[in-house]
Amino acid sequence: MPTLWLVVSLLVLSAAGFVFGRQRAMSSAEGNAKELHSLPSYYGHNVAFTTLIPALGALAIWLLVQPMFIENRVSGMIPAELVPEGSSLSLMMSDVRRVADGLDFAVDNGVLSGAEASAMDAANTDVRAFLAGIGVALGAEVSPEILVAAQTYRQMSNTGGILMTVLVAVLALAGFAWSYMQTHKDFRARNVVEKGVMSLLIFAASLAILTTIGIVLSMFFETINFFKLHNAADFFFGSTWAPNFRGDSELSILPLLWGTLYVSFIALLVAVPVGLFAAVYLSEYANNTVRSFAKPLLEILAGIPTIVYGLFALLTVGPLLVGTFGKGGFLGVEWMAGATSVLTAGVVMGIMLIPFVSSLSDDIINAVPQAMRDGSLGLGATKSETIRQVVLPAALPGIVGAVLLAASRAIGETMIVVMGAGAIAKFSGNPLESMTTITTRIVSQLTGDTDFASPETLVAFALGLSLFVLTLGLNVLALYIVRKYREQYE
Numbered sequence: 001m002p003t004l005w006l007v008v009s010l011l012v013l014s015a016a017g018f019v020f021g022r023q024r025a026m027s028s029a030e031g032n033a034k035e036l037h038s039l040p041s042y043y044g045h046n047v048a049f050t051t052l053i054p055a056l057g058a059l060a061i062w063l064l065v066q067p068m069f070i071e072n073r074v075s076g077m078i079p080a081e082l083v084p085e086g087s088s089l090s091l092m093m094s095d096v097r098r099v100a101d102g103l104d105f106a107v108d109n110g111v112l113s114g115a116e117a118s119a120m121d122a123a124n125t126d127v128r129a130f131l132a133g134i135g136v137a138l139g140a141e142v143s144p145e146i147l148v149a150a151q152t153y154r155q156m157s158n159t160g161g162i163l164m165t166v167l168v169a170v171l172a173l174a175g176f177a178w179s180y181m182q183t184h185k186d187f188r189a190r191n192v193v194e195k196g197v198m199s200l201l202i203f204a205a206s207l208a209i210l211t212t213i214g215i216v217l218s219m220f221f222e223t224i225n226f227f228k229l230h231n232a233a234d235f236f237f238g239s240t241w242a243p244n245f246r247g248d249s250e251l252s253i254l255p256l257l258w259g260t261l262y263v264s265f266i267a268l269l270v271a272v273p274v275g276l277f278a279a280v281y282l283s284e285y286a287n288n289t290v291r292s293f294a295k296p297l298l299e300i301l302a303g304i305p306t307i308v309y310g311l312f313a314l315l316t317v318g319p320l321l322v323g324t325f326g327k328g329g330f331l332g333v334e335w336m337a338g339a340t341s342v343l344t345a346g347v348v349m350g351i352m353l354i355p356f357v358s359s360l361s362d363d364i365i366n367a368v369p370q371a372m373r374d375g376s377l378g379l380g381a382t383k384s385e386t387i388r389q390v391v392l393p394a395a396l397p398g399i400v401g402a403v404l405l406a407a408s409r410a411i412g413e414t415m416i417v418v419m420g421a422g423a424i425a426k427f428s429g430n431p432l433e434s435m436t437t438i439t440t441r442i443v444s445q446l447t448g449d450t451d452f453a454s455p456e457t458l459v460a461f462a463l464g465l466s467l468f469v470l471t472l473g474l475n476v477l478a479l480y481i482v483r484k485y486r487e488q489y490e
Contacts, residue, residue, distance in 0.1 A: 006059065006165060010172055014052035017176050021047030021183050029185040038190035046189045049196050050179035055172035062164045070156045077149045099150035100157065216468065222461035230455040235462060241425035243445065243456040251459045253466055255425040259435035260467075263346045263421055264410040266431060270350025271410075272403055275357025282358070283365040284387055295362070302355040306415040313348040313420030314339060325432055336432040338422075343431040345420035349413055353406045360405070364398030365391060397481055404478035408471040414439040438467050 025043035029035035036043070075093055183189070227235070230251055238252030278298060282291050318339025325335035368391050376386040392399070422434025425441070445460040 003059070003063070006168060007056075010052055010055050010059075010168070013172055013176060014048040017047035017051040017180070018044035021045075021180060024180060024183045025185060025187075025189070028183070036185050037188055038193075042189035042193050043183050043187070045193050046187075046196075047176065047179040047183060049193065050175040051172050052175075053196070053200075054175050055168045058171050059164065059168050062160075062167070066157075066160045066164070070153060070160065073156065074149050074153045077152060095146055096149045096153055099146060100154040216465075219461045219465040219468065222458055223465045226455055226458035226462045229458065235459075239427070241441070243459070249456055251455065253438070253463060255427055256436060256438045256441050256463065257466075258427055259342070259421065259425065260411055260437040260439070262342050262431070262435065263349065263417060263437055264407055266343060266346025267349035267353055267410045268403065268407055270347055271353035271357050271406060274350075275354045275406075276361050276399065278354070278358045279361035279365055280387060280392075283362050284383070284391065295359075298358055299355045301352065302359070304352070306352065306413065307419075309348050309352050310415040310419030313344050313416055317348050318344045318420060321432070338434065340420060340422035340434045341432050342421055342435050345417050346431070348420055349410055349416050352413075352416065353410060356406050356409060357402055360402035361395070361399050364395045364402065367398070368394045397484070401478040401482035404474050404481070408474040408478075411471055411474070412439060412467065414443060418443060438463050442467075 022040045022044035025036055025040055026033065033040055071093060074096060230249075235251055235253055237254070238250060239254060240250040241252055241255045242250045282295055282298075286294060318341070321341065321344055322336055322339050372390055372394060373386055376390045377383075381389065417437045418440050421436060421440070423436045423440065423444070424434045425436050426433075428435065442460045442463050445457060445463075
């Protein structure tokens with residue numbers, strides 16, 4: 001049974017459990033709801049949740065584990081000598097999956113029977129032509145070993161699908177029967193349901209934490225593999241970034257870190273003053289009509305995809321800067337050779353961060369009590385003096401935290417830098433030159449066919465872990481500043 005229909009069936013059975021559970025509770029109380037320990041709906045929810053949640057949990061775990069188990073078993077069937085030089089086993093497994101999908105398609109559409117698909121022989125059947133005829137594209141000839149692996153993959157997937165359906169159905173029906181039989185007027189349904197909901201809430205909260213831990217550990221172990229192949233001193237203290245996939249690469253993070261911090265610094269030079277001034281105007285000077293119109297309009301910038309900002313940098317801001325600082329531009333000197341530069345990416349990234357700084361600063365400024373403003377005005381201070389000497393100092397810890405959070409957002413940006421800053425890793429103080437950043441190099445190193453066995457590929461994980469530590473440090477510092485210096489207002 002397809003997974004979608006299996007989920008729909010579980011939802012239908014769960015809904016039926018709610019109806020039947022509620023009816024059984026009312027029947028046990030002879031129709032008098034006052035005789036029940038809990039409200040009637042709790043009895044229905046108990047049956048519905050007991051039917052649905054264990055079955056859905058088992059389904060989710062099965063869908064996660066089955067592909068890994070099957071691929072581990074099937075990949076062992078492919079001899080190492082069949083893997084072309086410069087390729088990887090993962091690419092061979094891609095062909096295995098495509099052949100298996102082609103056989104499934106042929107069986108589903110009546111081109112082959114299940115037995116014929118399992119007995120197809122690459123030695124006497126033009127498998128490649130057959131698969132091409134049903135629209136399955138392959139990157140290499142289909143060897144007998146690949147065909148056997150695909151047949152095994154298909155059989156194990158189909159068997160796993162049947163076992164999954166049986167297991168989920170048994171769990172759902174068992175949960176339905178057990179909870180239905182428990183339902184009577186003295187059953188503490190409310191307590192059970194509330195504990196179940198509490199468990200779900202704890203699981204949801206834990207899932208986010210566990211996902212973060214899983215991401216960090218996945219990068220950490222691959223980073224360890226990288227440092228087994230490449231000198232850690234060269235990575236942290238070297239001065240050259242020159243990967244060449246020939247074993248003599250120089251892979252230092254420092255040129256990339258310099259480009260990252262330089263672009264982020266320019267972005268903050270643009271975003272912080274504009275965003276802060278916008279927040280001061282919206283919170284202190286603008287009337288309700290202007291604020292209700294300007295604030296949502298400003299925050300629209302936060303919803304624009306970063307790829308659109310990248311195109312804006314490449315097609316508008318970059319040529320504009322070239323026209324100003326390029327040949328025949330400012331003072332007749334060619335300060336800028338191309339549209340990609342640190343300044344291009346920094347300006348556009350700063351525009352992207354304006355609503356981030358503005359929105360957070362606006363909320364922080366509005367949190368300052370009106371009594372402080374009234375007291376300052378009552379002592380004879382002007383509006384601007386009140387803002388400069390009372391409101392902003394009171395809101396400063398929160399504003400600093402907002403700026404640090406914006407900085408971590410800028411450091412992790414990718415698409416704007418890819419399209420606006422260039423791809424040259426070097427140390428330079430000229431903002432009109434092309435440079436690159438950590439995120440750009442991560443994308444570059446993981447683009448194309450990768451086997452995760454060379455330092456030139458594994459360096460992406462070391463870069464990612466370093467970037468994670470950097471942004472985590474900024475976030476922790478921001479939270480520390482906000483909590484330590486935040487004023488508590490009644």
